Amino acid sequence: MKRFLKSGKTALLFGLISFLFPLALLANEKVERLNKGTIDWSTRQLKVVAKASPYPDPESPAQAREGAELAAKQKAWRAYIDMLSGIRFNSNQTLLAYLEEKGALKYKVRGILRSYRQSGVKFGADNSAEVTTYMPLEGAFSAILYAKLEPGEQRNTKVTPLKGAASGIIIDARGTGLKPALLPKIRSPQGAVLFDTADSAALMEVGPLIYIKEVTRKLAQRAGANPWHVKAVKSSGTYPVDIVLSAEDSQLISETKRLRQLLSAGALVVLVD
Numbered sequence: 058m059k060r061f062l063k064s065g066k067t068a069l070l071f072g073l074i075s076f077l078f079p080l081a082l083l084a085n086e087k088v089e090r091l092n093k094g095t096i097d098w099s100t101r102q103l104k105v106v107a108k109a110s111p112y113p114d115p116e117s118p119a120q121a122r123e124g125a126e127l128a129a130k131q132k133a134w135r136a137y138i139d140m141l142s143g144i145r146f147n148s149n150q151t152l153l154a155y156l157e158e159k160g161a162l163k164y165k166v167r168g169i170l171r172s173y174r175q176s177g178v179k180f181g182a183d184n185s186a187e188v189t190t191y192m193p194l195e196g197a198f199s200a201i202l203y204a205k206l207e208p209g210e211q212r213n214t215k216v217t218p219l220k221g222a223a224s225g226i227i228i229d230a231r232g233t234g235l236k237p238a239l240l241p242k243i244r245s246p247q248g249a250v251l252f253d254t255a256d257s258a259a260l261m262e263v264g265p266l267i268y269i270k271e272v273t274r275k276l277a278q279r280a281g282a283n284p285w286h287v288k289a290v291k292s293s294g295t296y297p298v299d300i301v302l303s304a305e306d307s308q309l310i311s312e313t314k315r316l317r318q319l320l321s322a323g324a325l326v327v328l329v330d
Contacts, residue, residue, distance in 0.1 A: 085099075085269055085270045085271040085273050085276055086098075086099035086100070086269060086270065086276065087099050087237060087268040087269055087270055087329055089237065091139075091140045091143035091144065092136065092139040092140055092142070092143055093105060093107075093136035093139055093140070094106075094136050094137065094139075094140050096140070096144060096237075098237040098267060098268035098269075098329075099267050099268060099269050099276055100267075101193065101194040101195060101263075101264045101267060102191050102192060102193045102194060103137060103140060103173075103191060103192040103193075103194070104189075104190070104191045104192075105133045105136040105137060105140075105173070105189075105190050105191075106187065106188070106189050106190075107129045107130070107132040107133040107136060107187070107188050107190070108129060108132070108185060108186065108187045108188075109125050109126075109128035109129035109131075109132055109185065109186055110125060110128070110183070110185045111124050111125040111183070111184045111185065112124040112125075112128070115184075118184055121184035122180050122184050122186060125180070125184055125185050125186035126178055126180075126186040126188060128186070129178075129186045129187065129188040130175070130188055130190075133173065133188055133190045134170060134171055134173070137170040137173060137192060138167055138170060141153040141156065141166070144238075144239065145236060145237065145238035145239070145296045145298050146238060146239050146240060147238060147239070147240045147241065147242075147255075147294075147296075147298065148238070148241065148242065148293065148294025148295060148296050148297075148298050148299045149294065149295050149296070150296075151296075152239065162201070162202075162204075165201050166198075166201055166202060169197050169198055169201045170192060170198075172192075172197055173190045173191065173192040174190060174191055174192065174193075175188055175189070175190050176189045176190065176191060177189045194239070194264055195261065195262060195263060195264050199260065199261045199264070200261060203260060203261065222283065222315075223281075223283060223284065223285045223315055223316065223319060224280060224281025224282055224283045224284055224319075224324065225279060225280025225281040225284040225285070225319055225324035225325065225326065226280060226284060226285050226287065226316065226319050226320065226324060226325050226326070227272065227277060227280050227284045227285070227286050227287070227326045227327075227328065228243075228287050228288075228289055228300055228302075228325070228326070228327045228328065229286065229287070229288045229289065229328045230289040230292065230300055230327055230328055230329055231328050231329060231330050232330065233289050233290070233291050233292045233297075233300075233301075234291075234292050234297050234330075235289065235292040235297055235298065235300060235327070235329050235330075236292070236296060236297055236298050236329075237268040237298070237327075237329060238296065238298035240253070240254050240255045240265070241254055241266075241298040241299050241300060242254065242299045242300070243299070243300045243302065243310070243320070244293060244299050244300065244301050244302070244307075245301070245302065245304065245307035245311075246290065246301060246302075246303065246304050246307065248293070249307075251302070251307055251310045251311060252310065252317065252320045252321075254266060254320075254325075256321065257320070257321055257322075257323050258321045258322060258323070259321070259322055259323025260323075262323075263279075263323050264323060265323050265325065266323065266325040266326065266327055267279055267325075267326055267327070268326075268327050268328075268329050269326060269327075269328060269329075270328065270329065270330070271328070272326075272328065276326075277326050279323070279324060279325075279326055280324055280325070280326045281324060284324075284326070285316065285319075287302060287306050288303075288306075289301060289302060290302060290303050300327065
């Protein structure tokens with residue numbers, strides 16, 4: 058009996074650890090709720106879970122489920138469109154404001170949002186449907202979004218493998234009020250732009266940076282095994298998305314080719330609250 062109780066406690070403890078471990082990882086990701094969906098700044102993808110009821114008077118349960126799933130997919134697409142007004146594009150604009158400036162680009166982005174990926178569907182006892190969908194920020198979405206960058210700002214999408222001591226950069230911006238954005242800038246205390254993530258060679262392929270809440274091996278692997286750690290002194294901008302470094306660290310970035318290469322390669326991880 059004692060052996061049974063001991064093994065039962067061990068199994069219970071193991072099960073509890075197995076349950077809590079992924080939750081601990083999730084707690085370190087930077088996930089932000091936007092209207093009817095979320096944006097995960099750690100994995101750089103949008104997510105929407107949409108629910109819908111069957112159309113009135115279906116001819117069969119199968120038709121009811123089919124209609125409910127179709128309605129849920131339409132709700133998911135509208136939710137992605139609504140999210141555009143909540144995503145910070147840079148320090149002055151939301152993504153929606155940027156798209157409205159670009160005219161037809163707004164409708165192209167709305168169109169590409171229809172190509173979201175569906176990871177599952179659940180049906181209720183009443184034949185209602187719940188669809189789980191996600192949309193990566195890179196790939197087709199980035200190809201449309203950044204195709205209309207200003208002349209002279211068209212980006213190289215090839216990321217060149219780098220060699221050298223530092224493998225990446227981790228900027229700790231916790232406590233500065235920094236908010237995640239698609240294209241933030243890194244600035245000196247005087248406001249000079251040290252690096253604009255819109256100039257990143259990784260813009261189309263993997264994105265210029267990720268945001269996380271705590272450093273873990275899984276989440277910080279983008280900065281490699283030997284990252285350069287630096288502390289932000291404050292955030293700036295109408296939307297506080299630009300990262301301000303100390304005068305000493307600003308000088309290091311300005312004078313160190315290796316650090317600028319790492320920034321361009323997208324080997325940048327930013328810690329936020």
